[in-house]
Amino acid sequence: MAKMTKEEVIEVAHLARLAITDEEAVHFADQLEAITNAMELLNELDTENVEPTTHVLPLVNVMREDKSIEGLPRELVMKNVKEHEGGQVRVPTILD
Amino acid sequence: MKLADKTANELQELLHSKELTIAELTEATFKRIQELDPKVDAFLALNEEQATKQAAEMDQTDAGERGPLFGLPIGVKDNIVTEGLETTASSLILKGFNPIYNATVVDKLREAGMVIVGKLNMDEFAMGSSNENSYYKNTKNPWNLETVPGGSSGGSAAAVAAGEVPFTLGSDTGGSIRQPAAFCGVVGMKPTYGRVSRFGLIAYASSFDQIGPITRTVKDNALLLNAISGHDEKDSTSANVEVPDFTAALTGDINGLRIGVPKEYFAEGVSEASKQAVKDALKVLEEKGATWEEISLPHSKYALSTYYILASSEASSNLSRFDGIRYGYRTEKAGSLLEFYMNTRSEGFGDEVKRRIMLGTYALSSGYYDAYYKKAQKVRTLIKQDFDKAFENFDVIVGPTTPTPAFKIDEIIDDPLTMYANDILTIPVNLAGVPAISVPCGFDNGLPLGLQIIGNYFDEETVYRVADAFEQATEFHKETPQTWEGAAQ
Numbered sequence: 001m002a003k004m005t006k007e008e009v010i011e012v013a014h015l016a017r018l019a020i021t022d023e024e025a026v027h028f029a030d031q032l033e034a035i036t037n038a039m040e041l042l043n044e045l046d047t048e049n050v051e052p053t054t055h056v057l058p059l060v061n062v063m064r065e066d067k068s069i070e071g072l073p074r075e076l077v078m079k080n081v082k083e084h085e086g087g088q089v090r091v092p093t094i095l096d
Numbered sequence: 097m098k099l100a101d102k103t104a105n106e107l108q109e110l111l112h113s114k115e116l117t118i119a120e121l122t123e124a125t126f127k128r129i130q131e132l133d134p135k136v137d138a139f140l141a142l143n144e145e146q147a148t149k150q151a152a153e154m155d156q157t158d159a160g161e162r163g164p165l166f167g168l169p170i171g172v173k174d175n176i177v178t179e180g181l182e183t184t185a186s187s188l189i190l191k192g193f194n195p196i197y198n199a200t201v202v203d204k205l206r207e208a209g210m211v212i213v214g215k216l217n218m219d220e221f222a223m224g225s226s227n228e229n230s231y232y233k234n235t236k237n238p239w240n241l242e243t244v245p246g247g248s249s250g251g252s253a254a255a256v257a258a259g260e261v262p263f264t265l266g267s268d269t270g271g272s273i274r275q276p277a278a279f280c281g282v283v284g285m286k287p288t289y290g291r292v293s294r295f296g297l298i299a300y301a302s303s304f305d306q307i308g309p310i311t312r313t314v315k316d317n318a319l320l321l322n323a324i325s326g327h328d329e330k331d332s333t334s335a336n337v338e339v340p341d342f343t344a345a346l347t348g349d350i351n352g353l354r355i356g357v358p359k360e361y362f363a364e365g366v367s368e369a370s371k372q373a374v375k376d377a378l379k380v381l382e383e384k385g386a387t388w389e390e391i392s393l394p395h396s397k398y399a400l401s402t403y404y405i406l407a408s409s410e411a412s413s414n415l416s417r418f419d420g421i422r423y424g425y426r427t428e429k430a431g432s433l434l435e436f437y438m439n440t441r442s443e444g445f446g447d448e449v450k451r452r453i454m455l456g457t458y459a460l461s462s463g464y465y466d467a468y469y470k471k472a473q474k475v476r477t478l479i480k481q482d483f484d485k486a487f488e489n490f491d492v493i494v495g496p497t498t499p500t501p502a503f504k505i506d507e508i509i510d511d512p513l514t515m516y517a518n519d520i521l522t523i524p525v526n527l528a529g530v531p532a533i534s535v536p537c538g539f540d541n542g543l544p545l546g547l548q549i550i551g552n553y554f555d556e557e558t559v560y561r562v563a564d565a566f567e568q569a570t571e572f573h574k575e576t577p578q579t580w581e582g583a584a585q
Contacts, residue, residue, distance in 0.1 A: 009454065016412060016457040017419075018450055019438035031512055032455060038513060039401040042471050045478065052473030053480055055303050055333070056529030057290050062332040076196045080423035089422055094433040 004033035100259030118167035122151035138255040142214040166209035170263040174215040175298040186230035189444030199296020208323040216251030225518040238577040243502040246276030253280040271522025274534040278497035278546025289529035290335030293328030299414040301407035314564040318342035345557035346564040351385030360396035361495030370496040373538030393482040399524040405472035412456030497534040497546030536572035
């Protein structure tokens with residue numbers, strides 16, 4: 001049985017770019033431990049000679065002719081941007 | 097004139113005979129939504145102004161140019177992007193997001209002449225089985241407003257069950273069309289993976305996600321799948337296979353059909369009422385000339401763990417795009433770039449989404465990749481092989497859609513594992529990628545139960561034929577919930 005510690009949750013949250021308080025980390029640790037323990041059920045199965053499935057259909061690379069097509073107009077692309085200026089996305093200052 | 101219980105064909109007859117115009121139908125639809133949605137809470141954004149304008153224009157179109165869905169109202173799950181109509185996937189992180197293009201399925205609805213009336217509530221990013229994970233509101237089950245409609249396409253199923261719209265689109269990653277369809281007593285189809293383009297579907301788990309129709313009858317369901325299916329060069333995983341006319345499969349003839357009934361779908365945790373309803377359904381199908389045998393899908397019990405490892409892993413990657421830079425929610429608290437990302441995402445995502453992102457990040461992290469992710473991919477192969485083997489001898493596989501009928505709001509929201517177990521009978525289908533439908537097959541204490549019919553790859557036709565034969569022989573689909581009583585239109 002894997003034990004999920006508060007520290008591990010904080011580390012995983014950091015990798016996933018999620019801010020997390022100590023209190024939340026304890027809460028998530030309990031839940032994620034229960035979930036990962038349930039997942040250990042898979043260890044019952046011998047899968048040594050089984051091929052992994054990444055996709056259920058036989059997929060092949062899809063190629064197209066290398067020709068340029070018109071992109072979306074800049075004005076339209078900026079429609080959901082919080083702040084923009086001169087056709088550029090404006091973000092908060094993060095460097096002094 | 098009562099319109100809420102009419103099928104597509106019946107509505108077309110009224111339009112054709114000029115007893116009804118598209119403008120009147122659209123107006124009646126919004127009236128019913130205004131009347132019932134304060135109770136059911138199925139809809140998020142409404143498209144009333146656009147739809148009303150479109151409807152008036154469409155009334156000018158000659159009868160000869162109208163297809164079977166022309167002028168009929170439809171609601172769309174809120175993880176499918178609609179140009180100019182707010183699309184949030186029920187998340188705060190996409191509040192106010194105004195798509196600049198349509199999903200391929202939305203373009204196809206427009207080509208078929210359907211009138212999009214609004215967007216439907218769901219569990220945030222399609223993660224959940226009760227609609228309680230929506231940032232905006234809890235949708236209620238029209239059969240009992242204290243119970244959940246299921247999820248994640250809970251708004252889509254509830255809107256159809258309440259008679260607010262005859263058609264909706266949902267999406268199904270681990271049961272998100274079939275489970276709410278079962279809970280709400282309506283017909284929900286998850287097509288074969290690749291049958292319908294995912295372009296413009298906000299990605300949760302890309303190797304599982306599939307868009308599908310929710311309706312009150314099997315025939316209407318087949319009509320809508322006709323309209324949205326087909327290869328799309330914008331989705332490289334959409335299958336380049338011929339799309340048949342699914343309604344042509346509804347012959348009513350299932351003589352000689354071979355049904356496999358997996359014993360694992362009647363295991364511990366599946367309620368007596370669900371089991372009994374399926375046994376009764378098998379008798380109905382037998383009377384129509386089908387035969388059934390007990391079979392085994394031996395790896396079924398591993399499906400839940402396999403799914404949550406793989407789907408969460410894919411989600412952790414897919415949802416990394418929400419960073420607050422180009423669209424969506426943006427934090428006010430940013431000292432550094434890292435803090436900007438972390439605060440934006442923590443404030444913008446709900447708990448279940450965070451849980452799955454963390455679970456996926458954990459399963460993909462070095463040291464755990466082989467033990468979790470790769471192991472699960474291998475077990476996925478075994479589960480797929482169970483189905484391949486069964487379909488060598490059987491035309492369809494039949495069982496309950498869910499272990500129980502709808503549960504009460506707030507009953508299990510704090511217990512993720514119990515919530516996940518809701519999808520124990522629907523998840524194997526997504527792991528294999530085969531098509532499956534849920535149709536109403538009974539009631540338990542006034543709450544609907546669903547019959548799940550699973551077919552072989554790209555054989556939605558047989559699934560529909562069996563579902564239609566069952567529907568023709570039973571009355572469950574004609575029952576309406578108490579929310580209908582006294583409602584106008």
